[in-house]
Amino acid sequence: MRRRTRGIINAALLIGLFVMLPRVILSMLPAELLRMLSMDGMDIGMVILGLTIPGLALTLLALMGGFVEPRSPISLVTAISSHLVWFYIFLFTIGIGNPWTFGQSQITGGGGPAAITFILDSRFFIAFATLILGFKIVKISFERLSLRRQSSAQTSPQAEIPMGSEAIKEP
Amino acid sequence: MLVEEVDPNILQETSTLTSSVKRPYGRPIRALHTTIIALEITLAILVILSAYTLFSSLSAIIQGGETGVFNVEQRDDPETGDWLMSFHGQPRNQGFLEITVVAKVKLLSLTNATIDSGEDTARIPPGGSGTFTVTLRVPKDLVEQGQGYMEFELHMRTLMDLVGFSVRIRIKGEG
Numbered sequence: 001m002r003r004r005t006r007g008i009i010n011a012a013l014l015i016g017l018f019v020m021l022p023r024v025i026l027s028m029l030p031a032e033l034l035r036m037l038s039m040d041g042m043d044i045g046m047v048i049l050g051l052t053i054p055g056l057a058l059t060l061l062a063l064m065g066g067f068v069e070p071r072s073p074i075s076l077v078t079a080i081s082s083h084l085v086w087f088y089i090f091l092f093t094i095g096i097g098n099p100w101t102f103g104q105s106q107i108t109g110g111g112g113p114a115a116i117t118f119i120l121d122s123r124f125f126i127a128f129a130t131l132i133l134g135f136k137i138v139k140i141s142f143e144r145l146s147l148r149r150q151s152s153a154q155t156s157p158q159a160e161i162p163m164g165s166e167a168i169k170e171p
Numbered sequence: 172m173l174v175e176e177v178d179p180n181i182l183q184e185t186s187t188l189t190s191s192v193k194r195p196y197g198r199p200i201r202a203l204h205t206t207i208i209a210l211e212i213t214l215a216i217l218v219i220l221s222a223y224t225l226f227s228s229l230s231a232i233i234q235g236g237e238t239g240v241f242n243v244e245q246r247d248d249p250e251t252g253d254w255l256m257s258f259h260g261q262p263r264n265q266g267f268l269e270i271t272v273v274a275k276v277k278l279l280s281l282t283n284a285t286i287d288s289g290e291d292t293a294r295i296p297p298g299g300s301g302t303f304t305v306t307l308r309v310p311k312d313l314v315e316q317g318q319g320y321m322e323f324e325l326h327m328r329t330l331m332d333l334v335g336f337s338v339r340i341r342i343k344g345e346g
Binding site for chain 1 (some may be wrong): 194195211213214217258299328330333334335337338339340
């Protein structure tokens with residue numbers, strides 16, 4: 001019950017953070033700024049959508065995490081997927097709306113005889129975040145392995161009961 | 172994402188089980204947990220420091236006025252009639268990390284062939300300022316035609332040149 005409540009609260013927070021908050025901020029931005037951004041080739045609507053989709057995925061994963069058995073393979077997949085989605089959001093943020101630049105984003109603007117290009121190089125941070133992601137996946141795997149070992153160690157006396165006994169029959 | 176926590180479900184699950192059985196892989200899990208937290212805090216600090224250093228220095232350059240990047244001095248070469256254009260800059264570093272500023276100026280023909288180019292680099296410690304000068308020679312016939320491109324590139328890097336950004340401005344001259 002506690003785990004489920006936590007999963008539901010996490011899901012609600014994620015919905016608020018990635019679905020509702022960007023839209024509230026967008027509605028508060030001055031129209032002039034939005035016009036300038038769109039002139040510089042940045043589609044703010046696509047940026048919001050780009051945050052909403054991983055936000056919904058994280059919400060779903062948080063709900064799943066709250067309802068599945070922690071020792072199950074689904075729980076392991078859910079936890080790893082959740083970290084992968086967070087990594088995608090990091091790529092998205094660093095790439096100023098384009099995650100597949102992998103830290104080397106470019107914005108081109110200007111008009112008339114002048115053209116201005118901004119190139120942001122943050123590949124070092126992406127490499128750093130990838131290292132952290134790797135450590136997290138290893139840690140999750142160890143945690144799940146630890147749980148499995150513990151549960152199998154606890155149930156091992158039952159395993160020694162001879163076959164045909166009532167104790168090992170499934171209910 | 173930035174601060175990793177041990178999954179409470181697992182802690183709860185583990186605490187009920189550890190009453191009778193010692194937790195396997197306890198040490199590697201704790202070591203990984205500590206490492207992840209340390210790395211995440213380091214990453215957050217580096218991102219904040221680098222972003223602050225780069226953007227504060229860029230805004231100082233943009234608002235620099237007389238000490239900004241685009242101070243241009245033009246002289247005539249009396250022998251050839253060419254123009255000698257010097258671009259001076261005195262960028263200031265208002266951040267917390269050392270920055271490297273590279274200024275490049277290119278003169279291009281309408282067919283994108285490089286006529287002349289120059290670059291200069293300045294390494295600026297936190298709170299300090301540096302200078303750079305780039306001089307270009309504009310041939311006399313190009314001066315008379317007045318057609319071509321002038322390309323300015325400003326590269327700013329910090330965190331031992333690991334991160335940075337560049338601004339490239341290309342202006343077309345139409346005689």
